[in-house]
Amino acid sequence: MPDSNAQLLQLAIATPLVAALFIALGLPKRFSTKLAGVAFAVPALIALWLWREFPAGAGADYAFRSDCDTGLAAFGISLKLGLNGISLPLFVLAGIVGLAAGLYALRSGAERLKLYLLLLLVMHGGLLGVFASVDIFFFYFFHELALIPTFIMIGIWGGRDRNYAAMKLTIYLTAGAMLSLLGLIALYVKSGANTFDLVALREALAADPLRVTTQKYIFGLLLFGFGILVSLWPLHTWAPLGYGAAPSSAAMLHAGVLKKFGLYGLIQIALPLLPAGAAEWAWPLAVLAGVGNVLVVGFITLAQRDLKQMLGYSSVMHMGYCFLGIASLSAVGAGGVVLLMVAHGLSVALLFLLATSIHHRTHTFDLADMGGLARQAPVLAALFVAATMASIGLPGFANFWGELTVFVALWQFSPGITAVAVAGVVISAVYGLRAAARVFFGPPSEQFQRVAAQHPPADIGWGERLPALILLAALLFLGLWPRAVTDGVNRALGRPVAEMVRR
């Protein structure tokens, strides 16, 4: 008999999906927006509640477990839900970013709002499911459930080049997803366990590890499959394009939460199950690709003149730290990556939200055509500067602890690489602060003066301010009290990764 918290977990995933179903069945618009608001709020509240309820001693073991047969139990596939120390922070992240993106979407006044909310709800349900799945088949399944709406949302509500962006995103991400699916199937078959249950797989592989060559090719499939999904350099080109074209809420959810799927898969599945394979791939390939993300993409980011493209590239760049943290093959590094994932998810979602708010006032994303917006919108300016600081990794924000931990882990791995990675922080400081300065300070450009004369820009109202403040509060909370995440992560990673390093 599942306990009530397990049922709450099921409820959190089901609420957005059921709400989406009702909207699809033709609920009138008035009720649709109300229902959607509730459906965005419920998972966030449940996520926070489960965080409070999470047993203090549990680490790698799953709490709030439930099991539900969908008819494929004979194949070792069933809907097993649960949260452990690694997935809990990400589940909470999904809840909070989902709430912020949902609130923002409700106020966005998008054309065909019902369809927009419907797709966003499906995406939200998928995201919550990804991190709550114990069964790695459903882990993949929920990811795809969340991914499909992005294609459609870019295609319908996207900005410039939306057709091209939607097509490119779809093909890239399908290729990545198929590769990782092959890797997961390989795990299923080669482990001999014939199950997708992560717990059973762990037990089976702990008792009888795979041969190194087998581990190597399975890890390779997962690394490249997940790597495409996380925009690993040089397979990242879909990301800035897609984020540049995506409507704000979709970009928030995709860059903030969905992209963490691949990293989460590497930490939760690939590292503990295939330690020898990870060691084979980590150096030089994964490390060099990570450095490519930080340096190459960092310099490309410097050259961007379009605010949203810049944010897209910057999010690709920050994934480099995560890859480096994973490639350091240490519990410290992996723990830092989990913290960084949460922090980056919050900060990038906040940045995308504010970028859209800026666009409402300047009617352009081109940095050259802006300037001096701080005079008309001081709160917006303050929020944007704070978000930029967080994204750079200033102390006081969650990103700082994540990056710091990754650098510490990386130092033990290779001081040279660490120096390169730290240089990335300087790069992100340069482009981040320069963008903030261009948008908000200095003399307004002619173009902006003309726009401001026609539509005098107002400061952001509560509809935009509330989601932004939720995200900012979460960033500050984690920045001041990172233990809220790291305790569980440490316990979860302690055992498997420590064993791996000793080997």
Add this chain to the structure above:
Amino acid sequence: MSNTLLQAIAESNQWWAIGPEMILGCAALGLLVLEIFLPKEQHRHIPVVSILAQIAVLVGVVVNFDTVWKGEYLFGGLILLSDVGQIARVFFLLSSLLVSFLALVCLPRTRMPRVEFHHLVLVVTAAMMLLAQSNHFVMFFVALETVTIGFYILVSYFRDSPLSLEAGLKYLVLGALSSAIMLFGIVLLYGAAGKVTLDGVVHTGFEYPVIADFLRQNPDSFLGLAGALLVLGGVAFKIGAFPFQVWIPDVYQGAPTPVTAFLAVSSKGAGFAVLLVLVLEVFAPLEGVLVPVLSFLAAATILCGNLSALTQRNAKRLMGMSGVSHAGYLLLGVVAAFSVPWAADAVWFYLFTYLLASMAVFGVMAYLAGADDADQELDHYDRLARNRPFLGAVLAIGVGSLAGIPPLAGFMGKLLLFIAAFQAHLYWLLAVAVGGVVVSIFYYFGWIKAAFFETWSPAAGGEAPAGRPVPPAPSWAGAATLAALALATVLLGFYQEPLTSWLMK
């Protein structure tokens, strides 16, 4: 021939066992009788009679799924009733029901007679059901020819359309060729396996078990091998496998939309029902040759289907070429079934998901088709989602399921096939299949794009494209059917219990 032999044969004539086929045949004749006796203004009810008859038979088969004759050789060894045969019956009945529904949508737009169409659909379906149960190459060939000849007429049914006639001619020529090849193979097998019958032996070189026995004892027999390969060549024509896929685009485009659906679903399904029986039971001793040959065919079919679908702008041709790639994925399952027995069930699972998704797409196509049935370009889908959101949603679900996008049923079908292939160690084939899936995203997504993403917007300026008339709204029955197909596709993606518990018991 002694009396006892005839008596034994007579005793095995269990007419009730082929009741579903008999009822369908009688109903088909009944339609023609009704046409003669009913007054002209009542003729529009005749298709309804056909649909009711099919529903009745379908219910009958499902209720009597575990017939008492299961596993018995009937009609002197012509027919063997099996679980798979029952599943095939359900598949063909479902498919023909939906084809009849499509005909109700499409045929009134033309001046063609309608009753004969439904008559032919019933006859062909009955023949397919017999084909899937046959245990004897004479039965096999007679059933197959009944199917094929029915299709010759159906493909060229729009006899005032040159494209339809051309399609009919192409299908006739190539179909006859494939029948000839297959017949040659059957004769070779008969010649090799047949023995002079002695004292009351009823078995001949046409019966599946006899041929299987012969091949098991003489796995190196050249005649046996040649015969088997020729027969499989004929089957490959039916399923549209490489290199016998050349007829598909033209015939699919020229044939009336319901017939295209019939070809794409029923005919392909019949091919695979037969292929599974032949390959896994009759020709199983030739595994050493068949596995490489079929693996090559599967890879070539997947590549050929997907790559040639990339450039299609006509919806019917696109369905044809993408159908070829589905045949390739299914062949992958057939190859896997040599070493992983449950792969055969996975093939059936895939076929059912393919049926639901294809019929949903063909349903939308039927509503969108204008006066010229062959002229169904992807450009015609522009603004579908805005003008007819319901049809747009059904199209998206159907196409998404064909593309194998989670959480739709088609993805589960592909997943099971891929797991089976992995367990059968078909790594190279799997890599090709996965590459094919990625390629297929391009053209399936292009279709969705055409329906959902508006290429022209007032802000971008320029002239609005010359608007096609908004497609008609589906009647409530049509909408209910399409909604049921779409809903089943979505639900099977989340909850497979109903299909798996039934297929894999």
